[in-house]
Amino acid sequence: MNPTDQVIADTVAWLERAVIGLNLCPFAKSVHVKGQVHYAVSQATTPQALLDDLVHELQDLIAAPPKKRDTTLLIVPECLQDFLDFNDFLADADQALADLGLDGVLQIASLHPRYQFAGTAEDDITNYTNRSPYPTLHLLREDSIDRAVAAFPNPETIFETNMRVMEQLGLAGWQALQVGPSGVAHGKAAEDGADVASSRHDPSPN
Numbered sequence: 001m002n003p004t005d006q007v008i009a010d011t012v013a014w015l016e017r018a019v020i021g022l023n024l025c026p027f028a029k030s031v032h033v034k035g036q037v038h039y040a041v042s043q044a045t046t047p048q049a050l051l052d053d054l055v056h057e058l059q060d061l062i063a064a065p066p067k068k069r070d071t072t073l074l075i076v077p078e079c080l081q082d083f084l085d086f087n088d089f090l091a092d093a094d095q096a097l098a099d100l101g102l103d104g105v106l107q108i109a110s111l112h113p114r115y116q117f118a119g120t121a122e123d124d125i126t127n128y129t130n131r132s133p134y135p136t137l138h139l140l141r142e143d144s145i146d147r148a149v150a151a152f153p154n155p156e157t158i159f160e161t162n163m164r165v166m167e168q169l170g171l172a173g174w175q176a177l178q179v180g181p182s183g184v185a186h187g188k189a190a191e192d193g194a195d196v197a198s199s200r201h202d203p204s205p206n
Contacts, residue, residue: 003077004041007041007075007077007133007134008039008041008075010133010134010179011039011073011075011132011133011134011136012039013133013178013179014132014133014179015028015032015037016032017177017178017179018174018177018179020032021177022162022165022166022169023165024129024162024165025158026148026152026158027148027152031070031071031144034070036066036067036068036069036070036071037070037071037072037073038060038061038064038069038071038072038073039072039073039075040053040057040072040073040074040075041075041077042054042074042075042076042077042078042079043078044076044078044079045078045079046079047079047080047085047089047092049079050076050079050080050089051089051092051093051096053074054074054093054096054108054137055096055100057072057074057139058096058097058100058102058106058139059100060072061106061139061141062102062105062106066141066143066144070141070144071138071139071140071141071144072138072139073136073137073138073139074136074137074138074139075134075135075136076134076135076136076137077134077135079135080112080135081113081114081135082114083112083114083115083116086110086112086135087110090108090110093108093137094108104142105141105142106139106140106141106142107139107140107141107142107145108137108138108139108140109137109138109140110130110136110137110138111130111131111132111135111136111137111138112130112131112132112135112136113131113132113133113134113135114131115127115128115130115131115132117130123171125166125167125169125170125171125174126162126163126166126167128166128174129162129163129166133179
């Protein structure tokens with residue numbers, strides 16, 4: 001298996017075993033089984049190159065029929081391994097969305113192997129709701145989000161429910177899922193990074 005295929009295979013395994021398997025996102029299974037999730041692997045090694053790839057994928061997503069491509073996972077195996085650098089990049093990602101005139105049409109959510117919510121310790125199990133095998137930008141259609149939320153009772157409870165699921169699972173349970181090379185936290189998420197805030201609480205494709 002070539003490296004790109006392996007990155008996608010790791011991501012699909014994470015999606016199936018963690019996101020869908022633990023029901024972290026109640027909306028993920030439908031688009032997955034319909035083949036509406038597009039997996040793109042960026043070969044970027046710099047933030048600027050990644051930004052170019054992001055613009056390309058945003059344009060491709062909006063041009064594609066929703067029934068064929070509802071959402072995109074842009075996976076970044078060679079760039080922004082440090083969570084603080086990744087978190088900083090999100091401002092540029094949102095600016096690119098606005099520059100394309102797609103703000104309010106598409107949305108960018110974030111996933112990272114060292115994801116860390118503000119006010120949590122690096123090894124807090126609740127961080128794993130947003131921990132993917134590789135740094136990943138999740139490109140979503142606002143219309144699809146609205147439809148999914150409207151069809152789900154009490155969507156505001158999803159985040160709290162996910163926290164409870166992870167606390168019950170524990171680190172050993174997460175490790176047992178074998179969800180990719182970065183499924184288990186390794187190294188420092190970032191020096192002094194425990195208080196990094198992120199407003200992106202969508203941990204999975206919907």
